[in-house]
Amino acid sequence: MQNKTIAELSQSLQQGEFSSEELTRAYLDRIDKLDAQVNSYITVTADGALAAARAADEQRQAGQAGPLTGIPLAQKDIFCTEGVKTSCGSKMLDNFISPYDATVISKFKQAGAVMLGKTNMDEFAMGSSNETSFYGAVKNPWDLDAVPGGSSGGSAAVVAARLAPAATGTDTGGSIRQPAALCGITGLKPTYGRVSRYGMIAFASSLDQAGPMARTAEDCALMMNVMAGFDEKDSTSVDQAVPDYTTSLNDSIAGLKIGLPKEYFSEGLDNDVATAIEVAIAEYKKLGAEVVEISLPNTGLSVPAYYVVAPAECSSNLSRFDGVRFGHRCENPKDLTDLYKRSRGEGFGAEVKRRIMIGTYALSAGYYDAYYLKAQKVRQLISQDFKRAFEQVDVIIGPATPTVAFNLGEKTDDPVTMYLSDAYTIATNLAGLPGMSVPAGFVGKRPVGLQIIGNYFDEARLLNVAHQYQQTTDWHAQAPEAFK
């Protein structure tokens, strides 16, 4: 049961092989038995899940089931969930029960999906290894000595360990694609504005985007059919029609023009990862795609620009966590300054503090032009790189990460090396483009992710390109030994 995809589960439920309640119970049992090894859930909502499953079963009996009715899902703990703890991986929000649902959450509820629980994540989505979580590091199901990636590390681990058929993630600089790559699952970061950000706790508002993390591109398409769309509560969401992402999955990709950015295959890329990616590219050629080398000349500027823009926005976004209205408040504050200093000092972890300080500095009088404004200009340059590339090619393909999963603790003392693990994913966030990571082999026990980047609102094509690859490969279908 746990190896079935959403598409397969949906069929089984429809054919009455098992009920949603049985399916949900099976997943809750697995979580109970196995999650201690990976630490992928912060909160498991067993009662709510079973109630939702029973309601879904009734809906199905009434003949009103949709593709996601009764399907158990895990939600990243960055999404506000009414009546359920929403911690964002932080001590700051350890006591926060959200009074409302994020738009993504209410859409899944409406679609009849069952929430199993809330997944672990880097604190406030700041991290690339899921080691900054207040709830402890998540371990990579493929190798428990390795990190799962971050910030959606819990969601990636949940899917890889078969502790949920699929999960949601959010991606500010690679936080869906990098953990998807490191955990050998399929993840999509949609175009900025495609999925509502309402109720998704903001890290860097101009970069954050929610997306699906699942085992297959087809499952991502099914989830996107629910998640995507304009939301009047999010001014930055785009009012553009949402296609049925499943209808084009089986389109032929013969004649597809694939660009390989030479900057993604240069120094810093692990040889074994490079080899796996080359094998994948050969597969695409077999499927009839044309492959050309392209250049994204400003790629090297993306990490530095990102580490100005994202901290600048986060320094402001996280000001609301002040101990006044919700979240952690220090004991017996002497006065207002003491309340602020201790509540924030105690509530935030080291990485969050580091980024708030970097961002505060970058926005300060006298530095704004040199940092924030310059970074915005770099963003323009990076967008132009992609614009030129997409005049030439349909999609861009390369590695999702420079290396496979690194060891737990390996990079925690070296933030810059840690930041560079997002070197290939960050540029798409700066440009607002959609990107995917698809399983494409292993180096030892550890999975390799293939990145596919598309033009604005071209998610259907990305999913098609990924799905076609998954029809001729089985990397995505493999399960880690301990979680089979």
Place this chain on the structure above:
Amino acid sequence: MQWEVVIGLEIHAQLATKSKIFSGASTAYGAAPNTQACAVDLGLPGVLPVLNKEAVRMAVKFGLANDCEITRRSVFARKNYFYPDLPKGYQISQFELPIVAKGHLEIELEDGSSKTVGITRAHLEEDAGKSLHEDFHGMTGIDLNRAGTPLLEIVSEPDMRSAKEAVAYMKKIHSLVQYLEICDGNMQEGSFRCDANVSVRLKGDEEFGTRTELKNINSFRFVERAINFEVERQIDVIEGGGAVVQETRLYDPDKGETRAMRSKEEAFDYRYFPDPDLLPVEIDDDYIESVRITLPELPNAKQQRFVTEYGIKPEDAATLTSSRVLADYYEATVKASEDAKLAANWVIGELLGALNKDGRELSDSPILPEMLGGIIIRIKDNTISGKIAKQVFTAMWEGEGDADSIIEAKGLKQVTDSGAIEKIIDEVLANNPKQIADYKAGKEKMLGFFVGQVMKASQGKANPGQVNQLLKQKLQE
């Protein structure tokens, strides 16, 4: 030494939208604390602002009324600072690209001259909540009902040269925003408040002196007092050999003084940057025209029209157009009475006098225009004299009914029956033989004495014209 005062004002006008600038919560004043603050106003994790289009329309209306440039692409920015009544830790405001740019406005001075004051900009922003320092035993209460209320911050050029000019400017804006129906102008509830930037320099100097900013002055009287106090203080400092320090000062209305709040060095670095949660506000010509056609007649145009259309004095027209409600009241009175001049006299003389005496606003006047018009009609048709009409007005003010019922109930109807008047005249003449002799000896002004006596004997009800005429006849007999 001759000092010149330089003043610029920053006026905060609360826009009269039904809901807040970035949320759907109500903006109504006076609700129980925190009952009008939704998830967005509370700054809960994950919430996002959505711009209220009505606030944009109101800002554009203000800009068009003052010949301001309307910025085609204005941008919301975050002003970052920590304060308990600022839920998000930043205020959404506009910084580099405000929605309304340069414009100007005419103000009238006490000596009858007028002056142009430049408007630097006007930008949209959200208000903060309120910190309540009483009743919490060493703690502070936070009421976020006001958080997210739309404000238009109107920044003037440093064009004013006295506290009186500053007040004239503030009054003009106060009247204008009400004319435009974009602000209720209620200063007690804080819907209209101002900060003043004040400096002094030697007359003839080109450079401005160092300025101080006086915060949150919420009445016309306080603006004048605060500025005058501050001007004296700055002159004393300079003449005493010191230098004015650039700082923010708070006006204390109880002590009538300003005192230092924070210096330039302590000033916050607000770390402004464009708010990534909101798109830039794009405004095109069609939109501007659609707002322009909704502009009401503005005070200066209305004043002109009152002079030409109603034939009233310019200064009366100025008084009557000082607020839109008063101008509307006057025009309704004209309509009810069909006499523009009498209507002007009664509105300015009696009505404003009575309101002023009772400290009431026109909106709670017990006398409506139709009722005042009713009095004027009865003056015109000789039912009552002007003097009796004042009695009717007083009774009406006390809530005793409309003109006709008061006249009826109090028996104030003017006596026009010649026989009845003659009878009174005869009595008066019979009681004053000496005065008749004087009159006949050539003291013609004794006529006034007789008129007065007759009016008195008739309790003011005799028609004064008839009394005059009949008296003259009788005295010649």
